[in-house]
Amino acid sequence: MPDTKTASLQFLGKQYNLPVRIGTEGEAAFDITRLREQSGVITFDEGYGNTGSCESTVTYIDGEKGILRYRGYPIEQLAEHSHFVETAYLVIYGKLPSPVERAKFSDLLTEHAAIHERMVYLFESYPRDAHPMALLGAMVNALACYYPHLATNTHFGDKDNFDEAAATLISKVRTITAMAYRMSRGLPVIYPRRTLKYCENFLHMMFSDPYDHYECPPVVSRAMNLILLLHADHEQNCSTATVRMVASSGANLFASAASGVCALWGPFHGGANQAVIEMLQAIHADGDDGTRFIAEAKLGKNRLMGFGHRIYKNYDPRAKIIGKACEELLQTLGIKDPLLDIARRLEYVALNDSYFVDRKLYPNVDFYSGIMMRAMNIPVNMFTVLFAIGRMPGWVAHWREVAMSGRPRIYRPRQIYTGSVKRDYVPIEQR
Numbered sequence: 402m403p404d405t406k407t408a409s410l411q412f413l414g415k416q417y418n419l420p421v422r423i424g425t426e427g428e429a430a431f432d433i434t435r436l437r438e439q440s441g442v443i444t445f446d447e448g449y450g451n452t453g454s455c456e457s458t459v460t461y462i463d464g465e466k467g468i469l470r471y472r473g474y475p476i477e478q479l480a481e482h483s484h485f486v487e488t489a490y491l492v493i494y495g496k497l498p499s500p501v502e503r504a505k506f507s508d509l510l511t512e513h514a515a516i517h518e519r520m521v522y523l524f525e526s527y528p529r530d531a532h533p534m535a536l537l538g539a540m541v542n543a544l545a546c547y548y549p550h551l552a553t554n555t556h557f558g559d560k561d562n563f564d565e566a567a568a569t570l571i572s573k574v575r576t577i578t579a580m581a582y583r584m585s586r587g588l589p590v591i592y593p594r595r596t597l598k599y600c601e602n603f604l605h606m607m608f609s610d611p612y613d614h615y616e617c618p619p620v621v622s623r624a625m626n627l628i629l630l631l632h633a634d635h636e637q638n639c640s641t642a643t644v645r646m647v648a649s650s651g652a653n654l655f656a657s658a659a660s661g662v663c664a665l666w667g668p669f670h671g672g673a674n675q676a677v678i679e680m681l682q683a684i685h686a687d688g689d690d691g692t693r694f695i696a697e698a699k700l701g702k703n704r705l706m707g708f709g710h711r712i713y714k715n716y717d718p719r720a721k722i723i724g725k726a727c728e729e730l731l732q733t734l735g736i737k738d739p740l741l742d743i744a745r746r747l748e749y750v751a752l753n754d755s756y757f758v759d760r761k762l763y764p765n766v767d768f769y770s771g772i773m774m775r776a777m778n779i780p781v782n783m784f785t786v787l788f789a790i791g792r793m794p795g796w797v798a799h800w801r802e803v804a805m806s807g808r809p810r811i812y813r814p815r816q817i818y819t820g821s822v823k824r825d826y827v828p829i830e831q832r
């Protein structure tokens with residue numbers, strides 16, 4: 402059996418031996434850490450589709466088999482048996498909490514739900530119609546201003562406040578989101594309640610008013626828990642890789658998470674859930690049943706948002722879970738949403754069309770999540786904010802892996818330069 406622990410590379414008559422790293426699930430990687438030092442040559446992988454930037458213990462994905470596990474636990478089991486706060490603990494600390502640990506974590510989130518009163522003035526300074534993702538990114542970064550003791554430089558500084566910083570971030574993003582929603586509509590700000598659980602408290606801050614408490618239907622609370630749980634982490638996606646990049650400079654948790662919010666906003670990434678609904682609404686408004694839209698997508702005239710994935714070349718397991726939960730939620734609430742019918746038809750047509758099948762394009766997490774959030778009266782422009790709330794535990798866990806690795810090493814990719822070769826300055830009178 403050839404030694405699978407070393408690979409050899411031939412170049413210009415020389416041989417270079419590359420160690421091979423093998424993960425706990427058997428995936429292998431040529432370790433090129435010392436390639437440039439030995440050969441003077443770098444590798445090139447635009448979009449990092451074939452490049453591992455780190456080792457991580459948080460999440461495992463097998464894109465070919467449609468497998469997703471948080472800390473080894475299959476997403477299907479967590480979706481069925483767990484809830485967001487417990488899963489957040491698992492993602493961050495690497496184990497399912499004991500009853501005492503779970504209660505302590507939940508109490509810490511309750512304790513940190515309120516935001517600094519002066520942050521209200523920060524909200525006041527933004528236009529009423531500011532996009533909630535712009536507000537979220539700004540306010541998450543601003544947490545470093547209002548809670549400086551939790552925003553320490555980690556590589557060399559104090560790490561004892563990690564639990565409090567993590568709880569502050571995961572808890573306050575709800576309050577920030579609800580405040581953005583209320584202030585955009587000129588509604589009075591609703592403060593968190595100590596007696597409410599994570600999702601109920603969020604929906605209370607969103608939809609209660611001073612005279613009438615919003616009683617969260619259990620089916621809605623379960624749906625919100627499921628949405629957030631399914632978004633809790635997804636290994637080295639664009640925004641998480643950004644969080645790790647920023648963390649590698651020694652930046653604090655809030656700055657790193659704010660960079661994740663910015664990266665997540667793009668329609669090719671977390672912004673896709675908003676783009677899916679806008680796509681379905683446009684198809685519905687055109688009186689199209691999806692057939693025309695699919696035909697145009699195949700010609701490259703548009704993209705079937707919520708379809709395709711860099712890693713999943715099979716069904717995104719989250720899409721399966723959300724698709725089923727979406728039907729159940731709408732049925733329980735007695736909602737007949739024409740967008741769901743269009744989504745189901747798009748899925749059926751695409752899954753039987755060679756253009757999509759040949760490119761291994763399947764529904765991803767964003768395809769049905771928006772229809773669920775719409776049923777919970779979440780405004781479309783806040784869908785990606787909810788994705789961010791769900792993803793906070795993952796960003797915290799990956800920031801912690803980098804910040805507390807014990808051997809700080811800033812991320813600094815190389816490039817292949819394709820610009821002008823050396824040329825001399827030309828005085829302006831000669832141009």
Ligand code: SDX
Pocket residue numbers: 634635637638639668669670671673698703704705706707708709710711712760762765766767
């Ligand atoms: C998320 O990485 C993560 O883990 C992300 C995420 C997470 O939890 O963090 O899972 C969350 O971001 C999910 C993805 C949400 N984005 C969308 O739904 C937007 C629509 N999908 C795409 O734009 C696209 O599929 C990507 C961005 C998701 C993946 O793009 P890739 O891997 O770079 O693939 P590609 O753009 O090179 O496409 C390959 C081919 C192309 O056709 P050809 O050039 O071969 O003819 O597939 C086509 C593309 O045109 N294609 C699509 C398509 N997605 C790819 N054609 C129509 N509709 C689509 N959605």
